[in-house]
Amino acid sequence: MGLSKSIMFSAIQPSGKLTLGNYIGTISHWMHIQDMYNCIYSIADLHAITVNQDKKLFQQNILDTLALYLASGVNPKKSIIFVQSEVQEHCQLNWILNCHTYFGELIRMTQFKQKSKINPNNINIGLFNYPILMAADILLYQSDTVLVGHDQIQHVELARKIAKRLNFLYGQVVTVPKIYIPNKNGSKIMALLNPIKKMSKSDSNLNNIIFLLDDHKCVVKKIARSITDSDNKIFYDTVNKPGISNLLNIYSSLTGTSISVLENMFVNTTYKNFKLLVTQSILDILLKLQEKFFYFKNKKDYLRDILDIGASLAKKEAQKTIQKLYNVLGL
Numbered sequence: 526m527g528l529s530k531s532i533m534f535s536a537i538q539p540s541g542k543l544t545l546g547n548y549i550g551t552i553s554h555w556m557h558i559q560d561m562y563n564c565i566y567s568i569a570d571l572h573a574i575t576v577n578q579d580k581k582l583f584q585q586n587i588l589d590t591l592a593l594y595l596a597s598g599v600n601p602k603k604s605i606i607f608v609q610s611e612v613q614e615h616c617q618l619n620w621i622l623n624c625h626t627y628f629g630e631l632i633r634m635t636q637f638k639q640k641s642k643i644n645p646n647n648i649n650i651g652l653f654n655y656p657i658l659m660a661a662d663i664l665l666y667q668s669d670t671v672l673v674g675h676d677q678i679q680h681v682e683l684a685r686k687i688a689k690r691l692n693f694l695y696g697q698v699v700t701v702p703k704i705y706i707p708n709k710n711g712s713k714i715m716a717l718l719n720p721i722k723k724m725s726k727s728d729s730n731l732n733n734i735i736f737l738l739d740d741h742k743c744v745v746k747k748i749a750r751s752i753t754d755s756d757n758k759i760f761y762d763t764v765n766k767p768g769i770s771n772l773l774n775i776y777s778s779l780t781g782t783s784i785s786v787l788e789n790m791f792v793n794t795t796y797k798n799f800k801l802l803v804t805q806s807i808l809d810i811l812l813k814l815q816e817k818f819f820y821f822k823n824k825k826d827y828l829r830d831i832l833d834i835g836a837s838l839a840k841k842e843a844q845k846t847i848q849k850l851y852n853v854l855g856l
């Protein structure tokens with residue numbers, strides 16, 4: 526990696542089909558920052574095994590995630606793309622960080638509490654440990670910046686805390702990463718039928734989610750059914766009009782138009798017509814994305830080569846941090 530640029534890290538779990546929330550919150554920005562930073566984009570498969578996975582489907586999801594990264598414009602000649610489990614140093618650093626993180630810090634994590642409720646029969650230690658593995662992902666590469674959506678802020682804050690703790694104890698051993706939210710309006714896309722909770726790929730009600738691979742008919746249907754309110758006025762108010770505000774966030778993020786401009790544009794628009802415009806803005810993006818996705822999906826050898834090269838480049842950087850920590854710890 527070139528020395529002059531700072532390091533940007535971002536990752537997604539291949540735990541199912543990716544959503545419009547993942548796209549708007551993170552992937553859609555990845556292409557645009559590739560020349561500004563040394564970007565490292567990971568496929569976080571170890572995080573995904575905190576819930577049971579079907580082996581065949583899981584392997585397919587990993588390759589599909591890569592194909593979506595490429596379809597979104599990530600260039601493997603500019604950025605490192607790799608699968609987390611193919612760089613063992615993540616687990617090595619994870620253990621070291623375990624020994625520098627307190628139980629009380631993890632038990633406060635909102636996502637752990639939420640996921641434990643959703644899956645009460647599988648509250649495994651991996652789920653509890655999850656934010657420390659995330660910290661390992663980030664600190665391993667001496668990342669200056671971490672690009673995430675709103676729901677991951679608490680985890681990156683923990684990574685910052687652990688980094689400061691290590692540096693306090695052992696001198697300057699890791700970079701304390703900054704959090705980067707590229708677009709505040711797109712950092713938390715909400716569920717379509719319940720716009721007070723996040724659109725999430727693990728939601729059991731599929732009508733809450735636009736998947737990046739949804740077809741034309743499906744997108745039309747899901748947006749038409751999305752929950753709004755009854756006063757037929759389009760303006761931004763997340764408390765009283767969460768459904769309309771969510772659709773405004775989606776439209777604003779996909780078209781690059783500010784919310785205030787949209788509020789003026791839609792003063793006399795009915796909800797029905799507004800929904801048709803939102804649908805069109807989504808289809809404009811998704812149909813192009815899907816065309817590229819299917820092009821890459823069929824190039825199995827090319828995909829495998831990208832991951833092999835990515836893992837070896839990532840490993841080279843990762844080993845430097847592990848060596849540094851082994852030295853200061855006396856391992």
Ligand code: TYM
Nearest residue numbers: 536537538546547550569659662673674677712713714724
């Ligand atoms: P994951 O796979 O749940 O989500 C990937 C990224 O997408 C963002 N995101 C959203 N943004 C806007 N609206 C939404 N509805 C929405 N849903 C998801 C997430 O904030 C995230 O940035 N543990 C992480 C993956 C990870 C990671 C890391 C991220 C592993 N190691 C190190 C950053 C740094 C996760 O499960 O994200």
